[in-house]
Amino acid sequence: MEVTSIQNGIIIDHVPAGTSLKVLEYLKIDPAKTKLALIMNTTSKRFGSKDIIKIEDDKDIDLDVLGFVARQATVDVVRGGHIVEKKQPHLPEHIVGVIKCVNPRCVTTSEHDIKQMFHLVHSDRLEYRCDYCDEEAKL
Amino acid sequence: MIGKSVISLDDLSIAQIQDLLHKAQYIDAHRKEVSHTCEGRVLATLFYEPSTRTRLSFETAMLRLGGKVIGFAGAQLASVTKGETISDTLKTVSNYVDVVAIRHPKEGAALVASRAASVPVINAGDGGHMHPTQTLADLATLQSRFGRVNNLIVGLCGDLMFGRTVHSLIETLCRFGNVRFVLISPEELKTPQYVIDRINATPTCSYVEVRDLASVIGDLDVLYMTRVQKERFFNEDDYLRLRDTYILDEDKLSLAKPHMAVLHPLPRVNEIAVEVDDDPRAAYFEQVKNGMLVRMALESSVVGDDLPGYEPLNPKEVQA
Numbered sequence: 001m002e003v004t005s006i007q008n009g010i011i012i013d014h015v016p017a018g019t020s021l022k023v024l025e026y027l028k029i030d031p032a033k034t035k036l037a038l039i040m041n042t043t044s045k046r047f048g049s050k051d052i053i054k055i056e057d058d059k060d061i062d063l064d065v066l067g068f069v070a071r072q073a074t075v076d077v078v079r080g081g082h083i084v085e086k087k088q089p090h091l092p093e094h095i096v097g098v099i100k101c102v103n104p105r106c107v108t109t110s111e112h113d114i115k116q117m118f119h120l121v122h123s124d125r126l127e128y129r130c131d132y133c134d135e136e137a138k139l
Numbered sequence: 140m141i142g143k144s145v146i147s148l149d150d151l152s153i154a155q156i157q158d159l160l161h162k163a164q165y166i167d168a169h170r171k172e173v174s175h176t177c178e179g180r181v182l183a184t185l186f187y188e189p190s191t192r193t194r195l196s197f198e199t200a201m202l203r204l205g206g207k208v209i210g211f212a213g214a215q216l217a218s219v220t221k222g223e224t225i226s227d228t229l230k231t232v233s234n235y236v237d238v239v240a241i242r243h244p245k246e247g248a249a250l251v252a253s254r255a256a257s258v259p260v261i262n263a264g265d266g267g268h269m270h271p272t273q274t275l276a277d278l279a280t281l282q283s284r285f286g287r288v289n290n291l292i293v294g295l296c297g298d299l300m301f302g303r304t305v306h307s308l309i310e311t312l313c314r315f316g317n318v319r320f321v322l323i324s325p326e327e328l329k330t331p332q333y334v335i336d337r338i339n340a341t342p343t344c345s346y347v348e349v350r351d352l353a354s355v356i357g358d359l360d361v362l363y364m365t366r367v368q369k370e371r372f373f374n375e376d377d378y379l380r381l382r383d384t385y386i387l388d389e390d391k392l393s394l395a396k397p398h399m400a401v402l403h404p405l406p407r408v409n410e411i412a413v414e415v416d417d418d419p420r421a422a423y424f425e426q427v428k429n430g431m432l433v434r435m436a437l438e439s440s441v442v443g444d445d446l447p448g449y450e451p452l453n454p455k456e457v458q459a
Contacts (some may be wrong), residue, residue, distance in 0.1 A: 105266050107247035111224055114251055132247020134270055 140444035184210030276430035
């Protein structure tokens with residue numbers, strides 16, 4: 001499978017297979033308004049399969065959000081058709097305004113003026129919990 | 140601790156918890172001397188759901204310190220019915236009072252309140268989440284019965300899955316260390332993994348999970364009873380089969396050590412037979428008294444009023 005390389009932009013590589021649309025959603029990148037290519041379920045030496053997102057544009061990627069939704073992903077910055085920088089997201093200690101708490105008894109379901117906030121509890125298990133009710137975060 | 144909100148016991152250091160327990164004992168022995176400690180202070184009890192026992196305890200605590208109390212009980216009375224947020228209510232009430240105790244059915248409500256308030260907020264129970272002063276009452280009862288809160292074999296019996304008081308007590312005792320837990324529950328109501336993880340992460344603590352109370356009661360220093368609620372079971376047969384296993388009566392108590400303490404967060408339904416009340420090992424009504432004493436200790440501490448004649452345990456650590 002061949003996809004024309006981008007000249008200036010970014011490549012989000014090693015996205016877990018089948019999740020790239022979801023990753024774009026969390027990164028608040030609208031595929032309807034962005035020049036991008038998605039390669040889904042392609043072969044990966046490291047993970048068996050993966051998705052790749054290529055964006056022909058200077059997009060600011062929130063690495064904290066990417067680390068949260070796709071920990072294994074990498075970000076390549078492309079200039080003039082060459083990769084000039086590689087970025088590796090880290091697991092953020094705290095995430096704000098990315099996902100909603102799924103606990104129906106959480107105060108965030110009734111107090112609409114407060115931000116959804118989660119904190120990292122266990123990095124090996126990728127476990128985040130709601131700041132308010134301690135419910136485990138679910139993507 | 141002056142100006143500090145207490146949403147969970149993790150907000151307090153071990154030294155601060157120990158000092159509160161020490162203060163509670165001092166207050167009990169010096170009730171008259173401390174009766175003017177918070178003169179001129181006002182406590183607001185904002186109870187968005189009814190809880191007569193807890194509200195009376197918070198209010199009595201402030202009254203016994205010489206302060207006054209305002210508040211509401213039941214959200215239907217409050218401006219919440221007009222759509223006011225918790226944050227706005229707290230920003231308003233902060234102008235009236237020196238300390239707030241809040242109870243709310245939503246989990247995390249007390250944290251929202253503390254972030255909006257300009258005075259200390261004490262969590263009096265936020266849904267099934269946290270109820271730190273209940274755990275302080277439990278610890279104060281251990282302290283008064285044994286002179287310590289660790290180096291004990293602590294049995295917890297009944298609904299260990301949904302009981303927040305149980306989780307909070309286990310987690311706090313793990314911070315003190317040197318506790319052996321005996322977790323007595325039906326398979327359906329076993330202790331959640333995150334609580335087990337906390338015990339496993341504490342080298343000086345250990346646990347065993349069992350189903351039968353009678354077979355282990357003789358080993359225990361403390362038996363913390365909880366209610367096994369019918370609605371927690373998937374079918375009624377299981378409930379009926381297990382219900383009686385977790386009722387503490389004189390027969391089972393006869394197998395226990397003479398100085399074991401029986402605790403229960405109350406209210407009970409039928410899990411402790413009334414005949415046990417007269418046994419010297421029954422400590423659950425003492426727990427209620429200790430609840431008021433620790434609330435007195437906490438309210439006076441967060442508003443910054445010193446108890447006359449009281450010497451802190453470790454002043455530097457407590458202030459930290």
